[in-house]
Amino acid sequence: MNWSLIVLALVALTGVAIAENSYLIIAPKLLKVGFENQLSVFIAAASKPVEVKFELLIGQQRISGLTTVKAGETRNATLTIPKEFPVGAAELTIIGTGGISFEDRRDVIVYDNRYVLLVQTSSSTYRPSDDMEVRIIATNEELMPLENSETEIEIYDANLKLVGEFRHVPIRAGISNTLTFPIAMHCNVGTWLVSATIGNTTSSVEVLVARPTTPSFDLKAIFQRFLLRTDKFLRGVIEIDNDENEPIFGRAIVAVGQITEQDVQTMMKEQAEKMQKHEKPLPKPETMPVVEEWRKWKSQEMEIAGRVEINYDLLSLFNVDVTKVIAVQVYIQVTDLASGQERFIQHVIPVFSRDVVYDIRPLEFEAGFENEFEIIAKRPDGKPSKMEDLIVTVSMMLGNEQGKIQDEKSVEIKDFYTRGRNDIGFFNVEIPENCIGVLMTITPLSEDGKARGYRTHAVPLMPKPRRGVSGGKLSIELLPSIASPVATDANAPVVSSQISTVGRTSNFYIQLVPAKSIQKFQPVPMSYVLLTNGRITRTGEFMIKPTKECQSKKRAIKSEEPLAPICVFNGTLPIEITRDMVPYSTLLVYTFQPSFGLNVAESYRFSVAGLFQSTLTLNATIVPYTTTSSMVGDDLTESKEDFSSSEDVDLRSVPLSKLAQDKNVLNFHLLAPQIQLSALTLWNMMPLFKVYQPE
Secondary structure, three states: OOHHHHHHHOOEEEEOOOOOOOEEEEEOOEEEOOEEEEEEEEEOOOOOOEEEEEEEEEOOEEEEEEEEEOOOEEEEEEEEEOOOOOOEEEEEEEEEEEOOOEEEEEEEEEEOOOEEEEEEEOOOEEOOOOEEEEEEEEEEOOOOEOOEEEEEEEEEOOOOOEEEEEEEEEEEOOEEOOEEEEOOOOOOOEEEEEEEEEOOEEEEEEEEEOOOOOOOEEEEEEEOOOEEOOOOEEEEEEEEEEOOOOEOEEEEEEEEEEEOHHHHHHHHHHHHHHHHOOOOOOOOOOOHHHHHHHOOOEEEEEEEEOEEEEEEEHHHHHOOOHHHOOEEEEEEEEEEOOOOOEEEEEEEEEEEOOOOEEEEEOOOOEOOOEEEEEEEEEOOOOOEOOOOOEEEEEEEEEEOOOOOEEEEEEEEEOOOEOOOOOOEEEEEEEOOOOEEEEEEEEEEEOOOOOEOHHHOEEEEEOOEOOOOOOOEEEEEEEOOOOOOOOOOOOOOOOOOOOOEEOOOEEEEEEEEEEOOOOOOOOOEEEEEEEEEOOEEEEEEEEEEEEOEOEEOOOOOOOOOOOOOOOOOEEEEEEEEOOHHHOOEEEEEEEEEEOOOOEEEEEEEEEEEEOOOOOOOEEEEEEEEOOOHHHHOEOOOOOOEOOOOOOOOOOOOOOOOOHHHOOOEEEEEEEEEOOEEOOHHHHHHHOOOOOEEEOO
């Protein structure tokens, strides 16, 4: 990653060239009250230890911290800010004395996020005289619901005039009651603001209050995002409502057509002929071609009373064979029976022929180095899928000193290597130093080995300029989870994942490729900083060791994986994932070693899951009411056992309401993953409610 991006996006960096009397200070942009904020200090070279003093100033309030750092050492300083400290823009002064002297000032923000607020409204748009319903969801910084608290709700109109206010709104179990605010008939239309405040935390949402000029109605249609070759039915929902969001009556025409491979090839051929003749393509009319085209398709008519669900057999009703098309077109035209107005919607639903789509990453890479890329195979719903045969074409545009295109170079990649996963393929490509643009084309191959042009996915990328004198390239990778053994069989399902989970240890693979030959084959000390939501949550140091050959250690699983470069330093950094790293964190790894000729830094952003580890599912079943006598009776003989002599039975009377006779009972059961909680366990956890419902 570009060093300047690390400075701007992640941390405040202060430093000079790695030489005598040089230093590096990493401080977060955000400092939190009631929290031990950490700052990291590195002194590259100094004649004696350096005392570094941190002083935070906001208004007349100030807090300071002190740490002592030796040459070549990274130390952390803790700046504890009390909860009563004011929030807002502040100035952080850093003063170093002793071995070297320096003074630096940084603009930071002191904040208080002890609470996370979400403002919900019943709609995003309203009309004058409508009722606006507002509800607040409140959690602490760990996203756990607030048990007992209060919030204040304010409503501002389009002129930022306070028109509504609710004070001391109670919050129980993380949620408030639903409050109703009537919008006046004569009001300032436009964008309104609804805000909620707890302590120093404020959250708001914008809603639109508008007065329609002419009566109208809205048409909504929801269909599948994609179809598979095995799908036979078209499922969806059609809704129509007026300006007051009330359902209305209408008449609809649903027509379904198809797009075949021949249609795509014909269209591409026509475009190629126009390009050869240097003809400027004519603008496409918007309405007439659509109307004329759908009239050739088979259609169905229906009456709509606000909402209707459709479930059509594509082959029998519309003569569309999903196994022979690449997309399905749906045209819907609705007429309002009251006003006679018409609305239409056209959907194009792609058909995935092999139930897999591909993506490529990283999107950021550097010129002048050999970069590693990975192809990710996913199902249309985003879940991992087995990778199939494909071709990746890397087209590189080479420029001159003025940045103009001078030459082009193409590389075709057919062979990939894996790292214990069958949904990801890796390949290495050396990007020339004068490369100014890259076009990566992913082309899946059909069963007969031919490339299908219409399924080609092209991604234009721009490499980052080659860094200055850094001494090497540093890369970070989150290793797959080892909760279950990784299958080496390419046909086996994917069992590994690259998601960090609270309560588990995530292993990060760190690799350093020196830019030139290294004479010292010794472990290299590295420093790391973990940042979450703008603050430093963890820092530390670790070692990476040189591989053999320079001692060449391979991480290959397939024989076609390229050999590891000579003199590669690598290692694994284990980090225990905690709740304060949710939902996203960034790992910054760096080292400054003049004796090795290394001056490198890199960052890696990853998601953290597992905030709620014990998810429960509530199931409800309707069963007939059972009388008191049958509760202790034998189902087969209808005989009643004598429990008077049993010491294991509670003989206390069970009070039953007469209103419960001849009723149905809703039984609730909580299901945990792979286990069903018993009634006794539920009783100990929470009250067990039964709701009586007339038959």
